[in-house]
Amino acid sequence: MATPTASAVPAAPPSLSLPPSQFARLQPHAYLLAHLSPPPASNQPSIRANGRAPAQFRVTSANSGSLTHTNGSAVVRVGDTTAVCGVRAEILHTDDIASWSVSQASSGNTHKRRRLGDLGGKPTEESDDTYADAQDDEDRAHIQDLNLLVPNLSLSTGCAPGFTPGAPPSSLAQSLSHQILSLLHTSRLVRADDLRIWYQPPNLGREDLERHNEDEAMDVDAGPGAAGLSKPREIKAFWVLYIDVMIISLAGNPFDAAWASVLAALRDTKLPKAWWDIDNETILCSDDVSQARKLSLRGFPIASSFCVFDADAAAAYRAVVIPKADEPKRRGFKQTWILADPDGYEEGLSQERACLVVDKESNGQGKTVIVKMEKHGGWIIDTEDLRQLVSMSAQRWDEMKQILEQC
Amino acid sequence: MNDRRRVNGPPGGTRPPVFQSGLQSSNPSDRPRRQRQPAELRKIFLKTGLIPSASGSAYLEFEPSASLAANRSNPKSMIPPSSALKLTCTVHGPKPLPRSAAYSPNLVLTTHVKYAPFAARRRKGHVRDSSERDLGVHLETALRGAIIAERWPKSGLDITITILEAEDDRWWGEPPDSHDASWGIMNVLAGCITAASAAIADARIDCLDLVAGGVAAITEDVGASHSGSGRLMLDTDPAEHASILSACVVAYMPARDEITELWLKGDSSKAVLDDGDSRQGHDALIDGAVDAARGSYSVLSEAVKESILNAVAHA
Amino acid sequence: MATSLPSVAIPGQRLGSVAAYAAGPGTHIQQANIYASIAGPVVVDPAPPKTQSKSTLRVSRVIPAPSRGTLSGTSQKPRYNTLPAIDSIVLARVTRVQKRQATVSILVVLDESAANSDPSKSASDNDNVASILTSAANPENHSNTDELRFQALIRKEDVRAVEKDRVVMDEMFRVGDIVRGSVISLGDQSFYYLTTARNDLGVVMARSDAGNMMFPASWKEMRDPVTGVGEPRKVARPF
Numbered sequence: 001m002a003t004p005t006a007s008a009v010p011a012a013p014p015s016l017s018l019p020p021s022q023f024a025r026l027q028p029h030a031y032l033l034a035h036l037s038p039p040p041a042s043n044q045p046s047i048r049a050n051g052r053a054p055a056q057f058r059v060t061s062a063n064s065g066s067l068t069h070t071n072g073s074a075v076v077r078v079g080d081t082t083a084v085c086g087v088r089a090e091i092l093h094t095d096d097i098a099s100w101s102v103s104q105a106s107s108g109n110t111h112k113r114r115r116l117g118d119l120g121g122k123p124t125e126e127s128d129d130t131y132a133d134a135q136d137d138e139d140r141a142h143i144q145d146l147n148l149l150v151p152n153l154s155l156s157t158g159c160a161p162g163f164t165p166g167a168p169p170s171s172l173a174q175s176l177s178h179q180i181l182s183l184l185h186t187s188r189l190v191r192a193d194d195l196r197i198w199y200q201p202p203n204l205g206r207e208d209l210e211r212h213n214e215d216e217a218m219d220v221d222a223g224p225g226a227a228g229l230s231k232p233r234e235i236k237a238f239w240v241l242y243i244d245v246m247i248i249s250l251a252g253n254p255f256d257a258a259w260a261s262v263l264a265a266l267r268d269t270k271l272p273k274a275w276w277d278i279d280n281e282t283i284l285c286s287d288d289v290s291q292a293r294k295l296s297l298r299g300f301p302i303a304s305s306f307c308v309f310d311a312d313a314a315a316a317y318r319a320v321v322i323p324k325a326d327e328p329k330r331r332g333f334k335q336t337w338i339l340a341d342p343d344g345y346e347e348g349l350s351q352e353r354a355c356l357v358v359d360k361e362s363n364g365q366g367k368t369v370i371v372k373m374e375k376h377g378g379w380i381i382d383t384e385d386l387r388q389l390v391s392m393s394a395q396r397w398d399e400m401k402q403i404l405e406q407c
Numbered sequence: 408m409n410d411r412r413r414v415n416g417p418p419g420g421t422r423p424p425v426f427q428s429g430l431q432s433s434n435p436s437d438r439p440r441r442q443r444q445p446a447e448l449r450k451i452f453l454k455t456g457l458i459p460s461a462s463g464s465a466y467l468e469f470e471p472s473a474s475l476a477a478n479r480s481n482p483k484s485m486i487p488p489s490s491a492l493k494l495t496c497t498v499h500g501p502k503p504l505p506r507s508a509a510y511s512p513n514l515v516l517t518t519h520v521k522y523a524p525f526a527a528r529r530r531k532g533h534v535r536d537s538s539e540r541d542l543g544v545h546l547e548t549a550l551r552g553a554i555i556a557e558r559w560p561k562s563g564l565d566i567t568i569t570i571l572e573a574e575d576d577r578w579w580g581e582p583p584d585s586h587d588a589s590w591g592i593m594n595v596l597a598g599c600i601t602a603a604s605a606a607i608a609d610a611r612i613d614c615l616d617l618v619a620g621g622v623a624a625i626t627e628d629v630g631a632s633h634s635g636s637g638r639l640m641l642d643t644d645p646a647e648h649a650s651i652l653s654a655c656v657v658a659y660m661p662a663r664d665e666i667t668e669l670w671l672k673g674d675s676s677k678a679v680l681d682d683g684d685s686r687q688g689h690d691a692l693i694d695g696a697v698d699a700a701r702g703s704y705s706v707l708s709e710a711v712k713e714s715i716l717n718a719v720a721h722a
Numbered sequence: 723m724a725t726s727l728p729s730v731a732i733p734g735q736r737l738g739s740v741a742a743y744a745a746g747p748g749t750h751i752q753q754a755n756i757y758a759s760i761a762g763p764v765v766v767d768p769a770p771p772k773t774q775s776k777s778t779l780r781v782s783r784v785i786p787a788p789s790r791g792t793l794s795g796t797s798q799k800p801r802y803n804t805l806p807a808i809d810s811i812v813l814a815r816v817t818r819v820q821k822r823q824a825t826v827s828i829l830v831v832l833d834e835s836a837a838n839s840d841p842s843k844s845a846s847d848n849d850n851v852a853s854i855l856t857s858a859a860n861p862e863n864h865s866n867t868d869e870l871r872f873q874a875l876i877r878k879e880d881v882r883a884v885e886k887d888r889v890v891m892d893e894m895f896r897v898g899d900i901v902r903g904s905v906i907s908l909g910d911q912s913f914y915y916l917t918t919a920r921n922d923l924g925v926v927m928a929r930s931d932a933g934n935m936m937f938p939a940s941w942k943e944m945r946d947p948v949t950g951v952g953e954p955r956k957v958a959r960p961f
Binding site: 067068069070073080082084086087088089090091092093096097098146147148150151152154156157158159160161165166168169174177178181240242244246248249250251270272274277280282283284285286287288289290292344 | 412413414415416417418419420421422423424425426427428429430457458459460461464471475482483484485486487490491493495496497498499502519521523524525526527528530533535565566567568569571572
């Protein structure tokens with residue numbers, strides 16, 4: 001019974017008139033509600049307290065490659081939330097991997113051969129399913145099991161009051177780090193092949209030929225000539241990518257900005273040419289930029305987060321059971337709003353969140369692929385809403401792709 | 408040791424890449440050269456108020472050196488020739504002191520300086536190391552002398568600096584075992600002081616004056632005819648000098664002609680300044696650092712004035 | 723001398739001599755000169771006529787804001803730096819009610835200047851809607867936000883001016899109520915002391931047991947508009 005009237009809280013509380021800033025602070029819920037539900041007579045659209053339409057994302061900008069000591073870096077600003085990501089590559093020798101065995105080292109070789117024989121270039125995975133499956137397992141085995149991708153996110157930067165600098169990572173920072181890690185793994189963004197450093201042992205019997213081929217054979221992306229040699233190539237080391245995200249300014253929705261900065265920084269990342277040096281028994285790198293390679297990332301996953309604002313502030317207190325299916329859906333009366341890219345104020349006023357990560361096939365021309373879909377904290381978003389969120393995320397994808405490609 | 412609150416890399420650890428060119432003894436002529444006059448400072452970019460959730464904030468960036476700018480516009484080597492300071496500073500407060508704190512009639516200042524893991528040539532850990540703590544203490548001293556603390560009873564002010572890119576301590580081509588002090592930290596401190604002063608002004612905390620940081624050093628030319636002859640240089644980029652004998656950083660308040668913090672490293676007593684400069688080494692250093700601070704003050708005061716004029720214009 | 727005053731000042735800027743002006747907020751005196759100690763517009767408050775005193779020179783913490791229609795406009799920043807002082811009027815949320823006292827968390831310190839002019843026109847440090855929107859709006863479940871707010875106590879004897887000995891704290895305040903109070907003392911290291919012993923002080927906003935906003939029914943009762951049930955409170959007189 002109380003439900004419909006709770007939403008009828010007028011724009012100002014009845015007892016006294018307050019300037020908007022005090023109203024915003026004292027009655028945040030009623031303040032946001034008053035904005036979202038303007039009096040029907042005024043014929044105004046529903047608008048958020050920050051001036052955005054419910055489905056509107058904040059203005060986003062990106063810039064990459066400005067940090068000197070990184071292999072790749074990016075700064076992404078989504079409204080007033082700013083994430084800086086730096087990628088640093090270090091080397092993991094297979095000798096330093098306790099579980100490493102020779103069989104593992106050469107197991108990748110068969111696929112490698114096949115690939116080289118296949119097209120002589122990078123195959124598109126869609127074209128060869130069996131190949132993709134095999135490569136999947138291998139990627140997982142190497143990237144995930146050997147921890148080749150190491151993302152960490154820090155909020156201890158003074159980005160917002162309440163995060164003590166110097167303290168261990170807050171639970172929010174820990175959770176964001178792990179979300180990034182799991183998204184890196186499930187989206188298979190980075191190819192394990194880009195991170196392998198190969199070594200072709202010389203075939204002593206054919207020394208002349210070997211001399212001739214030396215340069216090529218030591219290269220990671222060896223030419224087809226290498227396939228003809230008798231000794232199997234082996235992995236001597238891996239690149240490990242330390243992906244550090246500093247949230248410089250936090251004004252809500254850190255994940256979208258953090259992920260965008262990770263994606264942009266990885267797109268900017270260049271790895272030097274590296275080889276096993278038999279004399280020094282170590283991996284050496286060339287500092288020549290022209291020999292360095294960019295990563296060839298799989299796809300372009302973009303994250304979009306949403307929150308649900310419920311007009312009935314006390315709903316959370318009263319709700320003790322999952323609502324029955326026959327209960328009338330309150331969305332009909334516009335009592336809940338799904339807000340895209342929530343700011344800090346809106347995040348504090350909502351329980352239910354959703355996060356979608358989508359990609360589009362064939363560089364944006366093909367169909368939308370859902371990479372990740374997550375929703376928690378309530379039951380207001382239903383199947384139909386999710387469908388809508390997917391299409392909103394797909395629109396956001398176009399926008400973000402343009403921004404990140406130009407940075 | 409495994410930190411369970413962070414994502415850890417491979418348990419066996421990883422090694423930074425070794426460049427083939429770094430194995431051979433590097434050619435001293437590859438060292439970046441200082442293109443500026445001895446008293447010429449690098450340009451500073453300083454902007455306040457970029458972080459809305461803080462009561463005050465500032466972003467500071469040093470102009471890249473000529474060599475770094477060249478390598479950026481036309482990249483040849485994966486090894487950057489030098490680096491350029493980039494940092495953000497936020498001020499939170501005045502806010503209540505923690506419950507456990509004793510009563511204080513004054514504003515309690517807390518400073519915190521942290522390098523991003525990717526800030527320097529060598530990867531920094533997530534936990535503050537001694538040099539970062541050191542920087543925090545020096546910064547606090549520099550600021551405490553400028554803030555009028557009794558206007559804010561029983562409250563605290565948190566100043567947090569995140570260094571996104573640090574200064575080099577020496578040229579990367581220098582042999583790794585060269586016994587040189589870490590000179591870069593002094594430039595970092597000077598930048599921290601200037602940025603923090605801007606952020607405090609942005610937060611409208613009462614101060615006696617803006618406080619600016621400046622660095623000067625006595626350098627020795629490699630080809631010098633007699634050893635011990637030094638030149639006074641302002642705002643030294645350690646990568647550009649083969650030998651720094653002594654360096655000094657000050658926090659300086661121009662309106663009052665007061666130094667709130669002074670840090671001098673190295674041995675300046677034996678240095679004989681050329682060009683007929685008869686000053687003692689340390690006198691010349693302090694004077695030089697103050698001159699450098701005056702230079703950064705002009706940027707600082709402009710940035711603070713600009714932000715207030717913008718605010719008035721927008722209101 | 724008055725002609726040479728700048729329109730805005732930055733910390734450390736000399737504004738004038740103590741011979742000509744008195745030093746107001748945002749300034750300090752050094753060697754018989756008045757210097758700015760914060761960045762902001764320079765304001766001269768003329769001395770009241772017929773007195774011998776000098777005009778007061780101050781640097782305003784407040785950027786004059788003629789109109790505040792749009793919310794999304796300029797990106798001004800939050801200023802938590804209005805500290806509660808003695809006689810400040812504050813708005814606070816009740817966080818705990820005990821037999822002898824109520825604990826509150828101060829949300830807004832109202833500007834003294836705002837109190838005697840039209841409140842909707844003043845722009846105090848707290849009045850930045852854009853800035854408030856960047857930070858989390860503390861629903862009660864955010865535990866750490868109270869640590870960022872100044873805490874205060876309302877002792878039983880400071881609740882009201884009459885029938886002091888018949889005060890029952892449970893019938894004056896409930897957790898979650900918004901109270902208007904006046905600071906009577908800076909208190910100890912952790913609490914300020916507030917009083918509500920005036921007609922215009924007391925509970926200004928409260929929700930009923932049913933969760934609805936109540937309206938004031940009398941000086942000691944508020945009523946739920948839906949259920950019609952009244953609840954006892956120390957009610958502030960509405961404007």
